[in-house]
Amino acid sequence: MRRPLAIATAGVMLAASLAMSATDARAGKLYYYVDEEGGFHFTNRPSSTAYSVFAVFRNFPDKSRDEIMRVVKRMSRRHGVDSNLVAAVIEVESNFEPDAVSHKGAQGLMQIMPATGKDLGLKKPFDMEDNIEAGVKYLKEQLSRFGDNALALAAYNAGPKQVERYDGVPPFPETRQYVQKVLSIYKRLKGGKP
Structure with a gap:
């Protein structure tokens, strides 16, 4: 398996685990970006416009x-x-x-x-x-x-x-x-x- 595909698969698994482990009743988003070396970075609080929406979840902690x-x-x-x-x-x-x-x-x-x-x-x-x-x-x-x-x-x-x-x-x-x-x-x- 090539490295970017392995990282993408790991990212999907991370996103799924975050979705399943969240307990709050509000919706939220998970963002990602791919760096110059093909590495994936995920966050629920993007620090720049380089991030794009990866997934939207129900039951994700957020400000009311x-x-x-x-x-x-x-x-x-x-x-x-x-x-x-x-x-x-x-x-x-x-x-x-x-x-x-x-x-x-x-x-x-x-x-x-x-x-x-x-x-x-x-x-x-x-x-x-x-x-x-x-x-x-x-x-x-x-x-x-x-x-x-x-x-x-x-x-x-x-x-x-x-x-x-x-x-x-x-x-x-x-x-x-x-x-x-x-x-x-x-x-x-x-x-x-x-």
Whole structure:
């Protein structure tokens, strides 16, 4: 048996044993990447965008939504941002998955790009508290800069320079849909109040 195939087989066996040994009632993911020598590396908390999803499991330990919301409320109070808006951003950005990584490389619950995270002093992008605090700080910066939820959300998604360039929400379909979706969830979380 060739080495990469043997390693892949071992990885499948590892994944299966992790799935069988997990006892929590939530779902989770196992990630992997293949190094230059053909070696497989597995984790449930990817440290870079080199990792891809290997398997999705039920009964895999994860942070509960209630635990995440406690941190959201604390960080929102600390930085003067509506916690319902922060929760809406998290729902759209990562669907409350602390280890989420986008195809563009955004990381964690609030899907912070590595360069933005560096500017915000974010050292552990997959740490729930650090990620939420950095995301809330960045959202607060955009709210202060633009003075409007829709524009701040557009800046969060497309970048503040794009909002300035177009003097409003940029005409990108992804950004327009993002703003609409976050504001819709925000309204629902506030009990339908504008």
